[in-house]
Amino acid sequence: MGLHLSLAMDVKDFQIIGDSDLLIHQVRGKRATKNEKIIPYVGLVQRLVDRFQEVQFKHIPRNQNEFPDALATIASMIQHPDSKYIDPLKIKIKDQPAHCAFVEVEIDGKPWYVDIKIYLEKGEDPEGIIINRKKTIRKLANGFFLNKNVLYKRTPNLGLLRCVDFVEATRLIEQVHAGTCRSHMNGFC
Known part of the structure; x- marks a missing residue:
């Protein structure tokens, strides 16, 4: 979603920061992607990355990347009856950016911002x-x-x-x- 939003905003140079060195190498094409579940995601990221003028990849160890670490911790707490099964991750890409709003009626008829x-x-x-x-x-x-x-x-x-x-x-x-x-x-x- 971040890549799509950046393209919509006409960003030319982009830096991708990730805590998975393997995934970064797979997206850059330096390592083969063997896991069938992530092949479509890697392909999508590769196609989107090609649309930028310049893209840099940066690896940050998980212990220095608190937000993804917290998500991984939460995900590890969820138990599935079959421990060898992983639910597939379905991502739908929307054409429009996500919106978040909390507004009241404007007294003067102009937006609050x-x-x-x-x-x-x-x-x-x-x-x-x-x-x-x-x-x-x-x-x-x-x-x-x-x-x-x-x-x-x-x-x-x-x-x-x-x-x-x-x-x-x-x-x-x-x-x-x-x-x-x-x-x-x-x-x-």
């Missing part, structure tokens, strides 16, 4: 803003990223969340609750 977007676009404060609000906007702008006309919020794990207005957020929530994006994993509605 309009001042931050203006600041990032022009490099100057929006007109008619008081000094305390200007300071707040400047501080908040550090946590956002503007790509073309789309504003993203940076997350602590270096992910990007697309900022949406009330109308788009409502549409997305209706799609999720209507089952467009499948049912909720834990059954809550």
Whole structure:
């Protein structure tokens, strides 16, 4: 998903960091991929990597990569009745990036993030803003990223969340609750 998002954002140079030295060598074509379950994934990554101008691979040992290590720990805690069986991993690639939104109705009819977007676009404060609000906007702008006309919020794990207005957020929530994006994993509605 990160490769697809980067391509959609017209990223030219890309660095891939992984904790599996073997997988990195397989994607680079320096080692053969023998596991039938990961052959399609390696092939997909190889095709996507070819679309960048420059790609670097970097190996980080698992003990220095806390997030994937935590995921591996959780995965190792799940027991399957047949210990020799591994559930296949099914990944569906969507044409659109994932969206995350928590919004309220805008009083002035403008999106909640309009001042931050203006600041990032022009490099100057929006007109008619008081000094305390200007300071707040400047501080908040550090946590956002503007790509073309789309504003993203940076997350602590270096992910990007697309900022949406009330109308788009409502549409997305209706799609999720209507089952467009499948049912909720834990059954809550």
